[in-house]
Amino acid sequence: MNVTIVDYNSGNISSVINSFKEVARDKVNIEVTSDLNNIKFSDKVVLPGQGSFKSCVDALNSINGLVDTLNEFVINNKKPLLGICVGLQMFADIGFEETETKGLGWISGKVSKIDNQNGKFKLPHIGWNEINILKDGKIFKDIENNSHMYFVHSYEFIPEDKSVISATTDYSSNIVCSVEKENIFGTQFHPEKSDKIGLKIINNFINL
Amino acid sequence: MLKNRIIPCLDVKNGRVVKGINFVDLKDAGDPVEQAKIYSDGGADEICFLDITASNENRETIYDVVKKTAKKCFVPLTVGGGVKSVDDINKLLNCGADKVSINTAAVENSKVVSDSSKKFGSQCIVVAIDAKKNGDKWEVFTHGGRNNSGINALEYAKQMEKNGAGELLVTSMDRDGTQVGYDIDLMSKISSIVNIPVIASGGVGNLDHLVDGIKLGKASAVLAASIFHYGKHSVKEAKEYLDSKGIPVRI
Numbered sequence: 001m002n003v004t005i006v007d008y009n010s011g012n013i014s015s016v017i018n019s020f021k022e023v024a025r026d027k028v029n030i031e032v033t034s035d036l037n038n039i040k041f042s043d044k045v046v047l048p049g050q051g052s053f054k055s056c057v058d059a060l061n062s063i064n065g066l067v068d069t070l071n072e073f074v075i076n077n078k079k080p081l082l083g084i085c086v087g088l089q090m091f092a093d094i095g096f097e098e099t100e101t102k103g104l105g106w107i108s109g110k111v112s113k114i115d116n117q118n119g120k121f122k123l124p125h126i127g128w129n130e131i132n133i134l135k136d137g138k139i140f141k142d143i144e145n146n147s148h149m150y151f152v153h154s155y156e157f158i159p160e161d162k163s164v165i166s167a168t169t170d171y172s173s174n175i176v177c178s179v180e181k182e183n184i185f186g187t188q189f190h191p192e193k194s195d196k197i198g199l200k201i202i203n204n205f206i207n208l
Numbered sequence: 209m210l211k212n213r214i215i216p217c218l219d220v221k222n223g224r225v226v227k228g229i230n231f232v233d234l235k236d237a238g239d240p241v242e243q244a245k246i247y248s249d250g251g252a253d254e255i256c257f258l259d260i261t262a263s264n265e266n267r268e269t270i271y272d273v274v275k276k277t278a279k280k281c282f283v284p285l286t287v288g289g290g291v292k293s294v295d296d297i298n299k300l301l302n303c304g305a306d307k308v309s310i311n312t313a314a315v316e317n318s319k320v321v322s323d324s325s326k327k328f329g330s331q332c333i334v335v336a337i338d339a340k341k342n343g344d345k346w347e348v349f350t351h352g353g354r355n356n357s358g359i360n361a362l363e364y365a366k367q368m369e370k371n372g373a374g375e376l377l378v379t380s381m382d383r384d385g386t387q388v389g390y391d392i393d394l395m396s397k398i399s400s401i402v403n404i405p406v407i408a409s410g411g412v413g414n415l416d417h418l419v420d421g422i423k424l425g426k427a428s429a430v431l432a433a434s435i436f437h438y439g440k441h442s443v444k445e446a447k448e449y450l451d452s453k454g455i456p457v458r459i
Contacts, residue, residue, distance in 0.1 A: 011328050012301040018279050051329035122405050122428060124331055124374055128211045128253055128458040148211065148458045150284060152331040152374075171210055193284050193306060195248070 003206060004031040004042035008066060009059045011050030016084065019192035020046065023202045036069045044205065045073055049086030053095035053111055053155065056086045057103060067104065074106060078183045082139070082205050088179065088186030089157050097155050107181055109159035114172060121172040123154045129169045129177075131189070137166035137180045139187075139204045147197050149177070149189035157188065211458045212422050213253035213429035214446055215286070215407065216436045218243055221260050223269030241276045247436070248281040250443040253458060255281055256309075256431060259289030260352070271303045278304020288336055288377075297324045301332060309334040309377055312350040315357050315364075318371050325372030334407070335373040337361055339394055340381035346394055353381050362397060369402045376402065377431065379410040387413025387434065395425030407431050415441060415449040422455050 003024065005016055013032070020030045031038055039045060047070070049056040060066055074081050083091055092103040095111035103111070116123050128148040133140050149169070156175045159165060167178035169189070177188040185205060191198035219226040224238040244255045255277070259270040267290060274287055287300050288309030297308045297320075313320045314335050325333045338353050339346040339361035346361035365376055378398055380391035390408045399406040405428035408421040412432040421430045435441050447457045 012306070012332060014278060014302060014304040015282075015306055018304060019282055022279070022282070050331065051327075055329075116403070119403050122403055124404070125210065126331070126375060126405050127213050127428065130209065151210075193282060195283055199282055 001044075001206075002029045002031060002042040003044045003046065004033060004039050005046045005048065006034060006039065006066075006070075007032050008034050008063055010048060010056045010086070013048045013050075015190070015192045016046065016048045019199060019202055020206075023199050023206060028206055034063050034066060036065050039066075039069050039073060044079065044208070045070070045081045047081060047083045047087035047090070049084065049088075049090060051086065053086060053089055053097040053103070054099060054101045056090060057095070057101050060090070070104070074184060080183045080185065080205070080208050083184075083186035084192070085153060085188060085190060088188055089155060091179065091184065091186055092157055092159070095155070106184055107159050107164055107179060108161060109157060111155050111157050114154060114156050114175065117172055124152055125154065125171045125175075126152050129171060129189075131167045131169050131177055132174070133167045135166050135180070137178060137185075138208055139178075139180070139185050139201050140166065141204045143197065143200060143204075148194070149187075149191070149198060150193040151177070151189045153188060157186075209456050211253070211456045212427075212450065213407075214418070214443055214450070214457065215254045215256050215429055215431040216247045216252050216443060217256040217258055217409070217431050217433040219258050219260050219433065220270060220273060220289075221262075222266045223261075223273050226260065240273045241280060244277045244285075245280050247443060248283045251447055251459070252283060252443045253429070254284040254286060256286045256288070259287065261290065271299060274300060274303040274305050286334060288334070292320075294320060294324045294327060297328065297333075301328060305332075307332045307334050307374070309336040311336040311338065314368065315348060315350050315359065318367070321368060321371040321373055325374070330372045330374035333373055334375045334377050335368040336377040336379065337365060337368070337398075338379050338381050341391070341394075349381055353384070361394070362401060365398045365402055369404050373404060375405045375407060377407045377409055381410070383411025384409075385434075386411050389413065389417040390421045390425055390427075390430075392420055392424045395421060395427050399426035405429065415446055418446055419450060419453045419455060422450070423453075
C-alpha cells in the first residue's frame with residue numbers, strides 16, 4: 001500500500017513525515033511528493049497544512065494540476081484523504097484568514113477566527129486539549145473519549161452540515177476538531193504531535 | 209479544557225546534554241535523544257532544547273540532534289539558542305523541530321520574527337525574552353544574559369506579539385539558576401498585556417513554584433530544567449502535584 005503525503009510547500013511537514021514513517025514501518029510505503037501521478041495512483045493521501053489558510057491555498061494552486069488531481073482522488077475516485085490542521089480547514093468553501101480565500105469546497109462551510117471573547121482566551125489555541133468524540137469515526141477506532149490531542153491554531157472550521165463533525169474540543173466554545181464525510185477525514189489537532197494516542201489515529205487512517 | 213503544559217528543558221552543548229537526568233539505567237547520560245525520549249515517555253507536554261554551543265564550528269551538531277530526536281519523540285519539540293536568521297529557522301524546522309525560539313536576533317533585528325512568522329506561520333515562532341529587573345521595570349538582556357539592551361521588557365513583549373510571535377518564553381535573569389521560584393510579578397504582568405501564551409522560565413526549585421507560575425504568574429506553560437535533572441522530580445510527579453492543586457494538566 002502507498003500513502004502519499006502531499007508536499008506542496010505548506011510549511012514544516014517533517015513531523016508529519018516522521019510520524020507516518022514510525023507507524024508505517026516496513027508494512028506501508030510512505031511517499032512525500034507533489035508529483036501528480038504519484039498522488040493519483042496512491043491508495044491514501046495526507047494533506048498537511050501550516051501557516052495561514054491563504055498561504056496554503058496559494059501553495060496548492062501554485063502547483064499546476066494539483067487541485068484537479070486531489071479533486072479527482074477525493075470526489076471522483078472516493079479514495080481516503082486525511083487533512084491535518086490547515087489541511088482540514090481547506091475542505092471548506094471559504095476562509096477568512098488574511099483575506100477572503102476560496103477553499104477546496106469538499107465540505108460546505110467556512111473557516112473563521114476563534115471567538116476569544118475579547119481576550120479572555122489566548123490565541124493561538126496552543127497545547128493539549130481533550131476531544132469530545134461525537135460519532136464513531138473510523139479514525140477514532142480504539143480512541144477513548146476525552147483523549148488529549150495537541151492543538152495549534154487560531155481559526156476554526158464551521159461546517160454547514162453538522163453531521164460531518166466527528167469530534168469537538170472546548171476552547172471558548174465547542175470547536176470542531178475532527179470531521180468525517182465518507183472518504184474525507186480531517187483533524188484540526190496534530191496527531192503527529194499527540195504522543196502515542198496520536199500515532200494510533202495515524203495507524204487507524206493507514207489501516208482504513 | 210485546555211491544559212497547562214510542563215516543558216522540561218535540556219541544555220545541549222556540542223551535541224551533548226550538559227546537565228541531564230542521571231538515571232542509572234541510562235546507556236549514555238549525555239545523549240540528548242535518549243533524555244528527550246525519557247521526558248516524552250514520562251508525559252512531558254513538549255521538549256525544549258537550548259543549544260549553548262559556543263563555537264561556530266560545532267553549531268551544526270544541533271541539527272543532527274534535532275533530526276534524531278524528531279524521529280523518536282512525538283510531542284512538540286522546541287529548539288533555541290544561537291538562532292540568527294530565517295535560514296537558521298528553516299534548517300531547524302526541516303530537521304524536525306516544531307517550534308524555534310529566537311532570542312538575541314529578535315532584539316537586534318525584529319524583522320527576523322516578522323519574516324519567519326509570515327513564512328512558516330506564527331505557531332512555530334517563539335520569542336525568548338531574558339529580562340532583568342532594574343528599579344521598577346524590567347530590561348531585556350541578550351547574548352545569554354551578558355548584554356543589557358536597555359529595552360523595556362513589557363513594551364518589547366507587546367511588540368513581539370505584534371511582529372508575529374506565537375508564544376513568548378519569558379526568563380527572569382534574576383531568578384535563573386537560583387531555585388527560589390519564578391519572578392511572578394514579571395510573568396503575570398507580561399501575561400496580562402499580551403494575548404498570546406506565555407511560557408514561564410527561570411528559578412524553579414520545587415513543585416510549588418510550578419503551581420505559582422501558573423496560578424499567580426498566569427503562565428500557559430511552565431518550563432524547568434534543574435528540578436528534572438538528576439531525577440529530583442519526574443515530569444509525572446510534577447503533573448500529579450499540579451493536578452492535586454487543581455491545575456488542569458494532561459495525565
